């Protein structure tokens with residue numbers, strides 16, 4: 001339709017074209033599905049027809065009397081359905097001009113967006129061992145014991161019942177400096193990183209140093225949130241702090257001290273001291289991702305960095321490795337001034353957390369059930385890690401396993417980038433959750449070493465054997481590896 005001289009949108013004066021009662025009857029889903037009042041169901045069918053583009057904007061509808069005759073219903077049914085859709089804006093009507101499809105209707109949407117491609121996550125716990133009945137019992141306990149007031153929005157930091165239990169738990173198991181009042185309950189480490197990125201951006205300190213290699217998920221989240229990410233190499237003692245060349249440019253350093261992701265090394269005491277000194281001198285925030293710190297197998301878990309320097313460190317953790325990522329329950333403890341800004345930020349995006357789930361976790365912690373589950377899983381994962389190492393040693397002797405005896409994944413060095421690419425596609429085609437070391441490097445490039453990040457937590461004996469067989473077939477063959 002031509003525009004007026006002043007380019008303002010044309011005013012709609014009445015219906016464009018008409019559809020007859022018979023055409024409408026043919027186009028409608030009739031009789032309409034479901035139960036309930038016929039007028040409501042007729043309104044539903046008409047709404048769907050309009051939304052799907054079957055009746056374009058401006059199309060004139062037949063008078064209610066003729067629609068009623070065509071559908072063999074009383075006129076009142078059609079009048080009520082028309083009125084309902086006029087109230088909602090799907091139809092317009094004017095005295096003397098009839099009823100037509102509203103002008104504010106959006107054009108029919110395209111096909112729904114396809115699901116994002118699944119990401120290989122080698123660090124998943126064995127989800128088949130999720131303690132369903134214990135969680136159910138804890139959930140029931142939470143619901144039956146919480147007061148009505150607890151069903152409101154509550155404290156934006158999370159329920160004090162969970163914060164109190166977590167404070168004790170983190171002091172005891174992670175040597176953290178933790179008080180209930182200083183904990184913020186978050187929807188997993190990912191939410192904590194998003195909040196930190198926002199606060200750093202707000203304060204104009206938009207550059208963060210990250211370990212290289214690192215978890216692509218965590219690193220990309222910081223970058224997508226708007227931070228500039230610079231990589232600092234990792235060696236057998238963790239992040240090489242001496243390679244941080246311009247600390248004055250940084251707002252924060254993000255790292256995984258207890259069990260570096262993906263190499264599995266532990267940050268050495270010297271590097272811990274150097275990092276803390278650097279942070280204090282340049283007013284930097286150390287963001288400590290304590291993602292699997294509870295799973296150290298042959299020795300006591302390494303205490304967290306935050307326990308040494310709570311004035312400059314933000315500790316992040318979650319139950320994603322100990323229970324399940326689907327619970328989306330995590331915690332954050334930062335220096336007081338920063339913590340207050342993080343809580344303010346959280347309130348902008350989310351008024352409160354899921355209190356019933358929080359109270360269920362509090363119950364698991366208080367009753368000792370959580371610790372018992374972690375102990376059980378530690379034994380299981382330790383056994384699987386040992387078995388994988390033996391299988392790899394037998395079937396792929398030129399593959400070198402790196403890192404500390406802990407966590408839910410291990411890094412296995414392979415002879416070359418070509419081996420990495422081939423073995424990755426072979427293992428993925430067989431359904432294994434594996435990552436390539438190149439994917440974990442900033443820029444996705446191959447480095448001095450090549451390797452596979454293998455999640456072993458949910459692999460039983462047969463799967464561990466199969467995996468080692470496949471790695472052995474690719475890596476122990478003689479001659480060059482053909483890429484595909």
Ligand SMILES: Cc1ncc(COP(=O)(O)O)c(C=O)c1O
Nearest residue numbers: 123188189190215261291318320
């Ligand atoms: C390095 C690292 N940090 C943290 C997490 C956990 O994130 P969340 O607590 O948001 O589930 C993961 C999960 O895969 C991870 O690999």
